[in-house]
Amino acid sequence: MGDSLGDIVLVWYFPLLVLQWPTCGTLKGLLKQFREKLVSEIRDPRDVAPIFRKMRGENAESAVIAAMVLLNVGMVAIDGASANSLKGQVRDILAFLCRLQAHTNVPVLLSCTDMFMHGAKLLGSEVDAVLRGHRLEFKPFSPPNPKAPGTGTWGTYNKWFWQAGLLPPLLEMPRNLPIWTSELCHGRVSWLSAGFRALLERLVWEPKLLESGGPSEQAVKETFEQQLCTWAGARTTIAEYGEDPAFVSRANALRYVDHLPFAAGSAMEALSSRPLLGVGHA
Known part of the structure; x- marks a missing residue:
């Protein structure tokens, strides 16, 4: 940030390392991601080549921790942990993230589903340090008020997407559009975003759908369901x-447990019938 809006004299750079929960479910897979991501971001990897070589050996964990300090990483974000991730070496991965956080003082941001968090917490104090921080939940939004569909959080999101710039600025959004999209997306903003992208593109190529206050409910439904x-x-x-x-x-409770409310009885019953937590070591 600068000292003034007109003259930026100082900029703070906050290095953020974003990784995915390893699809292989192993600590080795996560460590490999650390190395590959760091190598891709470093301007001249040869300057720190020795530590990168160590990330492939028996001391890979220590080498990654050392690299975080050496390269002044500000935060590590791990995305994509779901109920299916609980079948892997969850204990090994989370225990390493605890050590990383403790030895470097680099905060770890874990983006995961409620089901994953519940399962991970059953592993006990060994991994507690990386799970007990501030928690921010993103719940599905409630349906809009039928009397004022364009108000509230869901209505505001619909207005924002409608006014994204592909349509004439003065063209009004159909009054009941938030109601239609809420029924189609069940309050999930990611689905709303994907559906709106397809809808706006269709309206550009088929402007007749905008006649008579359109698009119609049928056109919106067709576009969203296809997308x-x-x-x-x-x-x-x-x-x-x-x-x-x-x-x-x-079967569906187990397959789509990450999409259901955490307290869903049928989902919990389906999951309780098999061991999910991976406690093996790489």
Whole structure:
């Protein structure tokens, strides 16, 4: 930040290392990501080549910790941990992140589902340090008020996407659009974003859909469902759970547990029938 808006004289750079929870479910896979990400970001890796070589050996964990200090990394973010991740070496990975945080004082941001967090907490004090920090939950948004669909958080998101710049600025959003999208997206902003992207592109190529105060509910539904077809199973399961949790089959509860409320009885029952926590060592 600068001393004044007109003359920036000082800029603070905050190095953030963003990794994915390893699909292989092993600590070795995560350490490999550390090395590859750091190598890709360093201007001249040869300057710190010795420490990168050590990241491939028996002392890879210590080498990664040393690299965090040497390269002055400000934060490490691990994204993508879900219920399915609990089958891997969760204890090994989280224990390493605890050591990383303790030895370097670099904060670790863990982006995960509620189900993963619940399972990880069962591992006890060995991994508690990386789980007990400030927690921010992103819950699905409630449906809009039928009397004023454009108000509230969901209505505001719809207005923001509608006014994203692809349509004429004075073109008003259909009044009930937030209601339609809420039913299609079940309050998930990521699905709303994907659906709106497809809708706006369609309206650009098919401007007739904007006549008579359009697009119509049918056009919106067709566009969103086509765009969100990848999540059709999850959306159906969420709708079934909303009607009656007993409607959700054991198979779907297990398959889409990350999309259901954490307290979903059918989901918890399905998961309790098999061991999920990975406690093996690499």
